[in-house]
Amino acid sequence: MPLMYPLVFAAFLFSAGVYGVLARRNAVMVLMSIELMLNAVNVNLIAFNAYLRDQLVSGQVFALFVIAVAAAEVGIGLAIVLLIFRNRETVNIDEVDLLRW
C-alpha cells in the first residue's frame, strides 16, 4: 500500500490527540488524549519499519518500548490525578494553576 496511508492515519490520530489535550478540562480525558498521541506515534514507527524492511526490526522494538513507557506513564498519571482529586475534590486541570504568577 502507499506509505502515505498509514502516515496520514497516524497524523490524524496525533492531531486529534493534540486537540484533546488542549480542549478537555477533565484530567483523565487529557490522559486518554495523550494515549491517542502515543498510539499515533506507534503507527508511524510500525509503518516505517514495514517500509524500510529493517533487519533489526527496530521500528517494532521501539514501538514495544513506547507501549511499555505509556503504560508506566498512565499509571503514574492516574495516581497523580487521584491525589489531586483527594485534595481538591476536582479533576479540572484548569483549576490546578499553582505555578502561576
Place this chain on the structure above:
Amino acid sequence: MEKLAWLVPVLPLVAWAVLLLVGRHLPGGGAAVGILAVAIGWVISLAILFGVIGGADPYHVSTEWAPIGAGFDIPLGMTVDGLAAVLMVVVTTISLFVQIYSISYMRGDERYTFFFAKLSLFTAGMLIVVLADNLLLMLFGWEIMGVCSYFLIGHYWEDVANARAAIKAFLTTRVGDLGFMAGILVFAWAARGFEIERIIEGVETGDISSTTVTLGAALLFCGAIGKSGQFPLHTWLPDAMAGPTPVSALIHAATMVAAGVFLVARMYPVFEASGSVLNEIGILASITMLIAALLALVQDDIKRVLAYSTVSQLAYMMGALSVGGYSAGIFHLFTHAFFKALLFLAAGVIIHAVHSNNMSEMGGLARAMPVTFVTFLVGALALAGIAPLAGFWSKDEILTDAWNAGFAGAGEAATSQTVAQIVFVTGMVTAFLTALYVGRMLWLTFGAAYRGQGHPHEADAAMLFPLVVLAVGAALAGFVSLGDNSIATWIQTEHLPAHGPVTLNVGLIVATTAVGLTGLAIGTALYRRGLPEREYLERVPVVWKTLQRKFFLDDLYEQGIVRAVAGALAPATYWFDQRVIDGVVDGAGLGTRRLARGLRYVQSGQVQWYAAALFLGVVGLAVVVTQVIGS
C-alpha cells in the same frame, strides 16, 4: 613675582572652599581666612604693579587645558601685563578693605561665614577675568561673578523684594551674557582659537574680515552692556542695592561693573578696528550717563543715589573708550574704584547709625560722625571732579580726549566726530548734574538738622579704618597720571602704545572746574537748609513722574518682556516638560506595566496553555526550518 600671579585668584578660591566646608567652626567665623587670602593677593599684586612701573615686560604663560577637536583647544593661561596689574591692585585693594569693613558691618548676621565665602569666590572670579589670556577663561570668571552677584544681592533673601532684585540682576546680566558668548564664538571661529592675543593679531593683520570684527565686537559689547549697566540693561543696578552695603561697595562700585570696561579695554585693538561699534558705544554711553545722573537727582535712598552715580560714571568710562581714550577710561576706572567704594562704605556706616537708607531721615550728621563726614566729603568731592582729588584728573582726561576727538580734530580714533562731540557735550552736562546731586546728597545727609528718630554715633575702628585708607586713595590716586611714568605707560601694550604724557588743556580744566563748582553751588543753595517741603522737581509733574518711574524702562521691561516670558513662554515650557518629557518617562513605565500585564499570561500555571504554546512552537519551528532555512 609675575610667576606667582596665579596665586592671586587661586588663594581666594581656596578660601571660598575652606570657608564653605569648615568656616563655621573657625574662630571669628572664618573671616580671617578670607582676609588673609586677599591680603596675600594684595601684596603680590602690589609687587607686580611695582614691577610694571619699573618697566617689567608682560608675562604670559599658558597650557592646554582641554582639546575640543577641529584644531581647537581650551587653553588655561594668564597674561600679566600693565593692565592686568592695575586691575589686580584695584580688585585686591577694594576686596581687602571691604572684607575688613565687613567684620564689623556684618557682625551678628546669621550667614556671616557664608558671606565671606561668597566675597572670596567673587574676588577669585574677578581676578580670573583680569588675568585670563583667553576669552573662554574670561567667560568662566565672568559667570562666577554673575552667580556671586546673585547670591550676594540676595543675602537677605527672607525679604522677597531682595530675592527678586537678585534674580533681576542675574537675568538682566544674563541677557547681555548671551551676546557675550555669541561674540566669543564669532571671534574664536574667525581666529581659530580663544586666545585674546591671537584674536587681536587676527584683527590687526586683517585675517578676520571687517564685518566679522564689527559683528563680534558688537556682540562682545553686549556683555559689557549687561555687566557694566549701560542703557538699556542698566535697570538691575539700582535694585541691586538690596544687598548688604559691603557688597554694593565691592561689586557694584569697583569691580564687577568694571569688568565690562575691562573687557573693552582688553580687546581694545579689536574695538578700534570697528568704528561703527565705537560709535554705538559712544551713543549708549552718552544716553546712559545723562539719564542716570538725572535719576540720581530725585532719589531718597542714599544707596540709590550712589548706584545711579555708578551707572553714570561707568558710562563715562565707556565714553572715554569710545573716543579713543584707552588710558583715560582705565584711569577713571582706577580712581572711581577708590572714591565710589569709599562712598558706599561710608554710606553703610551712616545707614548702620541711623537704621535707615533714606536721606529724608538723615541730616545734621556732620557733628555726630566727624570721621565719616570727612571721608565721605573727600569721596563726594572726588566724584564731583574737584581738583586736586582723584576724580578731577580722570574726568578731565576723559573730557580732553572727547574734545580732541570731536572738536580739535585729532582724528586718530575710529569714532566719528559727531559721536565724539555728543560724548563731550553730554559729559559736560553730566559733570554739572553730578556735582548737583553730590551737593544735594552731602547737604541732605550731613547738613542742617537731624530729621530722624535714632541716636546716630560714630562707627568703630574696623569700619573707619577702610574709610580712611580709601579716602587717602581717593585724594591721591589722581597723581598717577602725571609725569613720564604714568598709568598710561603702565597699561600700554604693543598694540596700544601710550601717547606720551598728558597735555593739560588749560581752557578745558577751567571749564570743567567751573561746571563742577557751579553744580555744587546750586546744590548747596537748594538744600542747605535740609529737605524742602516738596522736591524742586516735583513742581514739574511730567518730569517728576518720568524720573520717578525711571523713564518707564522698568515698566517697559516688565510688561513687554517679563509678562510675555512668565505669562506665556514659561507655562508653555512647563506644560511641555510635564506632559511631553515627563510623559515619555512615565510612558516608558506605563508601557512596561501594560506589557507585563499582557505577558503575565505566559505563566498562567495552566498546563494546557503551556501545551498549546508547545505545539504552536513546534508548528512554527517546522515551517521556519523547512521553508526559510531548508531552501
Place this chain on the structure above:
Amino acid sequence: MTGQEVAFLILAVIGGLAGLLVVTSRNVVHAALYLVVALSSIAGVYLLLAAPFVAFVQVIIYVGAIVVLILFGIMLTRAPVGRRVLDNTLRARVGAFVIGAGVFVMLTVFLAGAFGGERIANQAATATEALGESLFRNYVLPFEAVSVLLLAALIGAIVLARRD
C-alpha cells in the same frame, strides 16, 4: 486497490472516527469505550503492516490494562458528565482546533513532500523470533532500562496513591 489497502482503509476510518469521538464525547465513559475501539483498530493496522506481535501486545496491554486503569481512574474520581464540565471554554476549544488542524496540515504536507510516492512492499509478517532476537541482542540495554522504569513507575504509583 489491493485487499490489503481496502482492509486498511476500513480500519483507518473506524479508528479515525473513534479517535475523534474520544476527544469530543460528552460522556467520559463513552470516551473510554471509544478509546477501546480506536486502539483495537490500531492493532488491526499493525497486523496489516506485518507486525503481529506488536498487535497482540497492543491489545493485551493497551486495551486490556491501560483502558481498565483509565476506567478505574474515572470511577475513583467520580467523573462528571456534560459538555460544560468536561470541556474548556469555547475560545480555548477554537484555539485547540486551530492548533490541532495546524499540526495535521504541517505533518501531512511535510510527510507528503518527503515520502509522497513511496509504497510499502508486500512482505511476510515479522517472525516473533526475529523480533525477540533483536530485542534481546541489539536492544537489550534499552530493554533493561525500560524494566527499571516500569519498576520505578510501579513503586511511584503505589507511594503516590496510598492513603496514610
